[in-house]
Amino acid sequence: MRESGEPESGEPQSGEPDRWPGAGGPPFDPERFRREGRVVIDWIADYWASLPAHPVLPDVEPGEIAARLPAAAPETPESLAAVLGDLERIIVPGLTHWQHPGFFAYFPANASGPSILGELLSAGLGIQGMLWTTSPAATELEGIVVDWLRQLLGLPDRFGLGGDGGGMIQDSASSGLLCCLVAARERAAASGTGQCVVYASADAHSSVVKGAKIAGFPPAAIRRLDTDSAGRLRPDLLEATMRDDAAAGRVPCFVVATVGTTARGAIDPVAAIGTIARRYGTWLHVDAAWAGTAAICPELRPMIVDGVELADSWGTNPHKSMLVNFDCHCLWIASRHTLARALTTKPDYLRTAVGDTGAVVDYSDWQVPLGRRFRALKLWMVLRMIGGEALRQRVRDQVAWTAEFADFVAADPAFEILSPPSLALVTFALRAGDEATAELLARVNRAGSVFLSHARVGGRYAIRLAVGGTLTSRADVLGAWGVIAAAAGDPVLVSKARGRPAEER
Numbered sequence: 001m002r003e004s005g006e007p008e009s010g011e012p013q014s015g016e017p018d019r020w021p022g023a024g025g026p027p028f029d030p031e032r033f034r035r036e037g038r039v040v041i042d043w044i045a046d047y048w049a050s051l052p053a054h055p056v057l058p059d060v061e062p063g064e065i066a067a068r069l070p071a072a073a074p075e076t077p078e079s080l081a082a083v084l085g086d087l088e089r090i091i092v093p094g095l096t097h098w099q100h101p102g103f104f105a106y107f108p109a110n111a112s113g114p115s116i117l118g119e120l121l122s123a124g125l126g127i128q129g130m131l132w133t134t135s136p137a138a139t140e141l142e143g144i145v146v147d148w149l150r151q152l153l154g155l156p157d158r159f160g161l162g163g164d165g166g167g168m169i170q171d172s173a174s175s176g177l178l179c180c181l182v183a184a185r186e187r188a189a190a191s192g193t194g195q196c197v198v199y200a201s202a203d204a205h206s207s208v209v210k211g212a213k214i215a216g217f218p219p220a221a222i223r224r225l226d227t228d229s230a231g232r233l234r235p236d237l238l239e240a241t242m243r244d245d246a247a248a249g250r251v252p253c254f255v256v257a258t259v260g261t262t263a264r265g266a267i268d269p270v271a272a273i274g275t276i277a278r279r280y281g282t283w284l285h286v287d288a289a290w291a292g293t294a295a296i297c298p299e300l301r302p303m304i305v306d307g308v309e310l311a312d313s314w315g316t317n318p319h320k321s322m323l324v325n326f327d328c329h330c331l332w333i334a335s336r337h338t339l340a341r342a343l344t345t346k347p348d349y350l351r352t353a354v355g356d357t358g359a360v361v362d363y364s365d366w367q368v369p370l371g372r373r374f375r376a377l378k379l380w381m382v383l384r385m386i387g388g389e390a391l392r393q394r395v396r397d398q399v400a401w402t403a404e405f406a407d408f409v410a411a412d413p414a415f416e417i418l419s420p421p422s423l424a425l426v427t428f429a430l431r432a433g434d435e436a437t438a439e440l441l442a443r444v445n446r447a448g449s450v451f452l453s454h455a456r457v458g459g460r461y462a463i464r465l466a467v468g469g470t471l472t473s474r475a476d477v478l479g480a481w482g483v484i485a486a487a488a489g490d491p492v493l494v495s496k497a498r499g500r501p502a503e504e505r
């Protein structure tokens, strides 16, 4: 951060007084924007080109970045060059590089040229699409592209535009689930007065419990059911628990089936769960946040969408594995009126004549916030500029590379597979036990060229490899095994794998 008074305080090279308002410039000057926009686009292109050279994880102490930033905003404008300089010097070294080809942690949040450009266009247009009237094209484009995606995924027509259903884009799977939960409770309240109960497997995403808490469900009304040995929700246990709840006067209100659990990618038996849910009038929400993308491949689709015809809502995150940059959650519901009835609170100032006719969708009635970003643009651009064929090929490659990786792990006597590959996710451990595995993971991640995260699988500490990075190639996936095997054998090899002598680390 440059001190005021330093000679290079950010004046452009031309010497022109390149200032925003306060120093005389308008907040949007087309010529300045054109010039600076090019600089920023170039910066982003250079960043992506340089990614493999960065360590995936930053090497910073808590508070280190904050300490290098001024505690208060400047009173007078600074130049783009000054800000980009600080971005490079202070911010980038403190980043975890999610777009790095060696990023195998959590689930990917992959991005692509078209999606980044779509995001830029969305910001550039600066619209806010809370109501159909506040930008009809934003609402209508969203309806269309979400329906394109529905068709690519092979989801049923009842989630489509024609009937009672519909699809939308939200910020996150967590928000989508919360909205469905509130709608489910409202629907259940019509048929009973007992305590509403929520069901999910113990391996379901944390957003189930968080959503239930936000919605005001007491902890005793949130059932996290034991899974089978493959990490799947057990229909027999679900049925027995629902039966007990109903017998005690409680209302089985909402069940979450997870297609692709976070820990190990387990796929709950949605059809069996849906059949039970129907019996109790329970809302079935399918959380396919990560795995849903795989349904674009016809050969993978059956295991992803099995039972979907019984679902009241189904959500997936194109921002995980579908090259749409964060954030983009697509949610389909079987009854858009049920959702809208539960969430609508139209004060007079938000009512419109066309909205009152019911001829248009006001998407703000389907979500938590009032305001809405124009997220459909980036999904539109990805679907148009990358296309279904290439998206499918990426899924197939990632699944194949993950299987190859798993074969290496399985062939090494020091290791064991804890959960076999589920799509592009596999978990494994050292036979030597939890402590050795955790220590190995720390060593691997310290080495810098890859980043993997961990989970509990069957009570064991597991290393997770989740493949899906935009730049990640087969060589990167197999290279990750090289780094891991080396770290398991000899710490010195790790530094070699990174191309630097150990003393530099």
Ligand SMILES: *Cc1c(COP(=O)(O)O)cnc(C)c1O
Binding pocket: 107, 171, 172, 173, 174, 175, 205, 207, 258, 259, 260, 261, 262, 287, 288, 289, 290, 317, 329
């Ligand atoms: C990632 C994930 C979520 C949460 O996603 P957000 O969009 O960040 O809320 C929920 N469920 C599953 C299965 C996930 O993989």
